[in-house]
Amino acid sequence: MIAFQDVHKYYGDYHALRGITATIRAGEFFSLLGPSGCGKTTLLRTIAGFEGIDRGVVMIDGKDMAGVPANKRPTNMVFQSYAIFPHMSVAENVGFGLRRAGLSKADLAARVGEALEMVGLKGYGARAAHALSGGQRQRVALARALILKPKVLLLDEPLSALDKKMREHMQVELIRLQRQVGITFILVTHDQEEALVMSDRIAVMFEGEIAQLADPETLYRRPNSRTVANFIGTMNFLPATVTSEMGGRIEIEAAGFGAMALEAAQAPGAVTGGEVSVGFRPETLTVLFDGQSAGDRESMATIEEVVYFGDMTYYDVRLDGTQSPVRISMRNVFGRPVLDIGTRTRVGWSPGAMVLFR
Numbered sequence: 001m002i003a004f005q006d007v008h009k010y011y012g013d014y015h016a017l018r019g020i021t022a023t024i025r026a027g028e029f030f031s032l033l034g035p036s037g038c039g040k041t042t043l044l045r046t047i048a049g050f051e052g053i054d055r056g057v058v059m060i061d062g063k064d065m066a067g068v069p070a071n072k073r074p075t076n077m078v079f080q081s082y083a084i085f086p087h088m089s090v091a092e093n094v095g096f097g098l099r100r101a102g103l104s105k106a107d108l109a110a111r112v113g114e115a116l117e118m119v120g121l122k123g124y125g126a127r128a129a130h131a132l133s134g135g136q137r138q139r140v141a142l143a144r145a146l147i148l149k150p151k152v153l154l155l156d157e158p159l160s161a162l163d164k165k166m167r168e169h170m171q172v173e174l175i176r177l178q179r180q181v182g183i184t185f186i187l188v189t190h191d192q193e194e195a196l197v198m199s200d201r202i203a204v205m206f207e208g209e210i211a212q213l214a215d216p217e218t219l220y221r222r223p224n225s226r227t228v229a230n231f232i233g234t235m236n237f238l239p240a241t242v243t244s245e246m247g248g249r250i251e252i253e254a255a256g257f258g259a260m261a262l263e264a265a266q267a268p269g270a271v272t273g274g275e276v277s278v279g280f281r282p283e284t285l286t287v288l289f290d291g292q293s294a295g296d297r298e299s300m301a302t303i304e305e306v307v308y309f310g311d312m313t314y315y316d317v318r319l320d321g322t323q324s325p326v327r328i329s330m331r332n333v334f335g336r337p338v339l340d341i342g343t344r345t346r347v348g349w350s351p352g353a354m355v356l357f358r
């Protein structure tokens with residue numbers, strides 16, 4: 001549906017987009033994720049036509065968008081500050097973009113009703129827009145964009161003004177809506193959890209470039225750099241050395257773990273003798289209680305910090321033979337005690353959960 005080919009954008013001397021090449025599929029929920037200033041909003045605006053580009057090509061539905069103004073593109077944008085008109089009714093807001101479409105009153109009312117139903121605001125048409133909650137206003141903004149039946153809906157941090165509960169509720173609503181209407185949604189967010197929850201695929205951006213483009217599970221389990229690993233969730237790192245690499249099997253010697261073998265996919269670019277880091281998520285290690293078997297491999301460790309969350313406990317443990325603690329997250333089980341700082345414990349782990357970074 002969208003194709004970027006080596007897209008560059010400058011603001012004066014500032015190189016805001018540095019060679020973006022990617023495709024977004026029709027019907028996909030796609031997110032642009034990255035820290036503030038990485039260029040995600042700029043990239044979204046190049047799709048909408050609000051921002052020109054200095055080099056490269058932006059295609060929508062097979063057509064080069066060079067010279068095509070925003071109002072002639074099959075896209076519509078929903079903004080963070082849901083710019084709805086407070087003095088109008090909900091129905092007038094939603095029907096605003098169709099007021100010159102020459103529809104009969106009855107047809108317009110039907111289209112407005114349909115759009116309101118999609119966003120869960122059936123029956124709210126006569127309500128004054130200023131008399132709505134933040135979440136309801138955002139739904140009006142969505143209905144106003146959807147009523148124009150765009151091929152692509154562009155969402156610029158649409159939920160960031162909402163409180164946590166409402167944001168989580170709207171995330172689920174947005175996913176449901178996208179499945180129902182089946183059009184391509186492109187979301188800009190700096191919230192990694194939001195991107196993981198909502199997206200079919202995510203482009204992680206840093207400094208005007210796409211660092212990795214993949215589905216949520218791949219991004220989480222196989223991040224391609226330490227930067228991506230750190231941006232999405234928590235990743236522990238320990239120093240390691242590659243002892244051999246042959247026929248797609250990489251052997252390493254890692255502090256705290258000892259020798260282990262990894263698949264090639266876990267260790268792209270590993271070279272024998274290379275000093276690397278082995279990375280692993282907090283939930284892939286297990287604090288083993290008395291009599292519990294490891295399943296795969298185990299190491300000895302000392303608990304240095306305990307953070308209790310009710311349903312979870314974080315243990316910061318130092319594996320024997322290592323310099324710095326690593327975090328383990330454990331789901332609490334009724335009747336099982338939370339261990340104290342200073343406790344010596346066995347830790348279970350599996351080579352399959354490790355990722356190697358240069």
Ligand SMILES: Nc1ncnc2c1ncn2[C@@H]1O[C@H](COP(=O)(O)OP(=O)(O)OP(=O)(O)O)[C@@H](O)[C@H]1O
Binds near residue numbers: 034035037190
């Ligand atoms: N109109 C402009 N003129 C000059 N510089 C700009 C302009 N718009 C954006 N920039 C700069 O380009 C870079 C990318 O901006 P952009 O808004 O795309 O970032 P972002 O990733 O969306 O960040 P945020 O989450 O803070 O909105 C930033 O460093 C920003 O300061």
